[in-house]
Amino acid sequence: MFSRIEGILREKGESSVLVEAGGLCYDVLLPRCVGDKLRTVNVGDPVKLEIFSYLQIDGNRGSAMYVGFTNAIEREFFEALLTVASIGPKTAARAFSQPMAQIARYIDDGDQASLRRLPGIGGQKAKDIIAKLQGKVARFGLIQGEPQPQRAETTPDFVAEAIDVLLQLQYRRAEAERMAREALANNGKVSTAEELLTEIYRRQQPTAMKPAPSSGTRG
Known part of the structure; x- marks a missing residue:
């Protein structure tokens, strides 16, 4: 196990990179917010990452x-998430999809609705995170280079519920949120998840072809 890797970027995936160091290649999982910061790093470029290592047990087999x-403070915040009993490394990595300062603000404010929207974090895990870490993570919002989060309007519960259904139907989160936003803009009377999903479904249907107007019969 090691805590830092410095080498050459050999491959870039959607959620991981392959880094060559010391003649060996290491597959490194990247939380989405970290991957976003590495967009300008190209294959063949030098790269340095702080590493959290753990052993994954699958039956009788263990894999490192x-x-x-991108820095040790991000790793420390990730490790803080792991102190929550219901959060494991894979869940924490998925949830780390927004800037650290923003997630820390959600926790410090007790913003359960915003935490629920993080990938892999449902209602119970959001409660667990707040119960364990509220009042303990404010300093993580002070890291240099992290954009200060803006207070967004709280998403109504029925909208979050509808988005969760769309995610279960294999829509990407960004697409599900866009569909919900457009449906609400089109029909402001929607007030339940069922009504919202119905409106979304209606908007996805191709517009029925209207019959061409009759030219009439010439006498």
């Missing part, structure tokens, strides 16, 4: 797993 971060 590595999660990468």
Whole structure:
């Protein structure tokens, strides 16, 4: 196990990178917010990542797993998430999809609705995170270079519920949120998840072809 890797970027995936160091290649899992910061790093470029290492047990087999971060403070925040009993490394990596300062603000404010929207975090895990970490993570919002989060309007519960259904139907989160937003803009009377899903479904249907107007019969 090691805590930092410095080498050459050999491959870039959607949620991981392959880094060559010392003649070996290491597959490093990247939380989405970390991957976003590495967009300008190209294959063949040098790269340095702080690493959280853990052993994943699958039956009788153990595999070393590595999660990468751009700095040690991000890794420390990730480790703080792991102190929550219901949060494991994979769940924490998925949830780390927004800037650290923003997630820390959600926790410090007790903003359960915003935490629920993080990938892999449902209602119970959001409660667990707040119960364990509220009042303990404010300093993580002070890291240099992290954009200060803006207070967004709280998404109504019925909208979050409808988005959760769309995610279960294999829609991507960004697409599900866009569909919900457009449906609400089109029909402001929607007030339940069922009504919202019905409106979304209606908007996805192709517009029925109207019959061409009759030219009439010439006498």
